[in-house]
Amino acid sequence: MKQDMILVLDLGSQENPRLAREIRSLGVYSEIHPHDITLEQVHALPNVKGIIVNGGPNRVVDGVEIDVSTEIYNCELPVLLVDHKGEVGWPEDEADRKEALANFVFGLCQAEPNWNMENFIADQVELIRRQVGDKKVLLALSGGVDSSVVAALLIKAIGKQLTCVHVNHGLLRKGEPEQVVKVFRDEMDANLVYVDAVDRFLDKLAGVSDPEQKRKIIGGEFIRVFEEEARKLEGISFLGQGTIYPDIIESGTKTVKAVKSHHNVGGLPEDLDFELVEPLKMLFKDEVRACGKALGLPDSMVYRQPFPGPGLGVRCLGAITRDRLEAVRESDAILREEFAKNGLEGKVWQYFTAIPDIKSVGVRDGVRADEWPVIIRAVNTVDAMTATVEDVPFALLQHITDRITHEVKGVNRVLYDLTPKPTGTIEWE
Numbered sequence: 412m413k414q415d416m417i418l419v420l421d422l423g424s425q426e427n428p429r430l431a432r433e434i435r436s437l438g439v440y441s442e443i444h445p446h447d448i449t450l451e452q453v454h455a456l457p458n459v460k461g462i463i464v465n466g467g468p469n470r471v472v473d474g475v476e477i478d479v480s481t482e483i484y485n486c487e488l489p490v491l492l493v494d495h496k497g498e499v500g501w502p503e504d505e506a507d508r509k510e511a512l513a514n515f516v517f518g519l520c521q522a523e524p525n526w527n528m529e530n531f532i533a534d535q536v537e538l539i540r541r542q543v544g545d546k547k548v549l550l551a552l553s554g555g556v557d558s559s560v561v562a563a564l565l566i567k568a569i570g571k572q573l574t575c576v577h578v579n580h581g582l583l584r585k586g587e588p589e590q591v592v593k594v595f596r597d598e599m600d601a602n603l604v605y606v607d608a609v610d611r612f613l614d615k616l617a618g619v620s621d622p623e624q625k626r627k628i629i630g631g632e633f634i635r636v637f638e639e640e641a642r643k644l645e646g647i648s649f650l651g652q653g654t655i656y657p658d659i660i661e662s663g664t665k666t667v668k669a670v671k672s673h674h675n676v677g678g679l680p681e682d683l684d685f686e687l688v689e690p691l692k693m694l695f696k697d698e699v700r701a702c703g704k705a706l707g708l709p710d711s712m713v714y715r716q717p718f719p720g721p722g723l724g725v726r727c728l729g730a731i732t733r734d735r736l737e738a739v740r741e742s743d744a745i746l747r748e749e750f751a752k753n754g755l756e757g758k759v760w761q762y763f764t765a766i767p768d769i770k771s772v773g774v775r776d777g778v779r780a781d782e783w784p785v786i787i788r789a790v791n792t793v794d795a796m797t798a799t800v801e802d803v804p805f806a807l808l809q810h811i812t813d814r815i816t817h818e819v820k821g822v823n824r825v826l827y828d829l830t831p832k833p834t835g836t837i838e839w840e
């Protein structure tokens with residue numbers, strides 16, 4: 412193993428992820444572990460050079476103050492106790508903090524700044540090979556950032572022992588299923604099972620207008636399709652998953668009650684009892700992107716804007732019809748193309764089109780035509796809890812309107828959504 416590591420032990424500080432990131436920004440790998448880790452478990456982790464016990468406001472769990480075991484405080488490794496109540500000296504000032512941290516990490520712990528993507532990938536390849544041996548791994552590959560990077564890493568580590576299953580449910584953006592096939596089957600020579608399940612999903616969704624119901628049908632059908640494919644394959648022992656560090660942190664630690672439990676491909680029947688392979692579970696999102704880039708994935712995949720699980724299904728508002736879904740896909744492709752051409756790609760956090768289930772009167776070729784309106788949404792956010800609307804140049808909006816109303820079948824109007832969050836959510840459903 413190539414990377415030195417500093418352990419952060421969780422004594423109820425909300426600052427744990429920030430601290431881990433600060434250590435990583437010094438070039439030294441860091442992981443957060445629960446306060447009750449044993450010394451034996453610490454010794455089982457590779458290349459631990461030092462331990463930071465990070466106290467905080469949630470140090471009391473169920474009325475009892477928690478602490479790290481004395482064997483850890485007394486072990487041979489350097490241990491730093493950080494207490495945000497101010498009892499133990501820990502500078503408030505950002506620059507002083509960084510210096511104190513660097514002194515501990517490099518001075519006391521003698522850690523090498525050898526955390527980089529190349530070493531991370533080399534270590535993960537070794538760990539994956541060790542875990543999987545000569546067995547087979549199955550991965551649900553959406554073409555989204557997380558599962559694509561896992562796929563690329565697993566292909567590097569175990570090649571054809573991996574089978575990827577990509578489900579085209581008809582709700583992906585224009586060109587996405589084709590890109591998955593091109594990148595993974597054609598360029599990376601992966602075992603890729605491409606499932607055309609478009610009719611199956613759209614038939615199930617026909618006439619269903621309740622957003623919750625739509626989401627349930629899409630999620631449930633996805634599990635069924637994936638399960639059917641898994642049963643066709645022989646001798647699979649492992650399931651690859653694109654779990655990333657924020658998923659784990661959000662699922663709750665011992666001092667933080669679960670905020671949400673995160674299961675990527677949860678809901679598989681118990682007899683399909685796979686062991687998980689989760690090589691990205693210690694990476695933050697930007698690190699996942701860097702890993703994908705280092706593995707040679709195209710920028711359009713690695714820097715893709717966030718996309719909801721149920722895909723275009725929640726942007727074809729109300730009951731989905733094939734023609735209106737196609738209009739959503741085509742108008743979204745035009746919007747993305749124009750944003751890319753005009754320097755807004757990568758600047759605006761999320762942008763898309765939605766089409767409500769209403770028509771209004773218009774004129775086409777001199778005759779009255781009842782057609783749909785396309786809604787454009789373009790927002791910026793830091794944490795997705797609040798969002799502001801992008802100030803898109805008016806001339807560009809007019810140009811996009813012109814293209815959409817002339818190139819997309821069944822659309823005679825374009826509206827720009829001016830609503831920040833709150834009161835509007837980012838998505839319409």
Ligand SMILES: Nc1ncnc2c1ncn2[C@@H]1O[C@H](COP(=O)(O)OP(=O)(O)OP(=O)(O)O)[C@@H](O)[C@H]1O
Nearest residue numbers: 551552553555556557558559576577578653675720
């Ligand atoms: N169309 C699909 N085909 C195959 N697998 C899928 C598909 N949609 C979702 N998945 C699987 O379900 C996981 C969770 O999907 P979700 O839409 O919540 O995306 P995510 O957590 O952002 O991950 P990703 O970035 O990989 O899409 C994906 O990582 C992938 O393993």
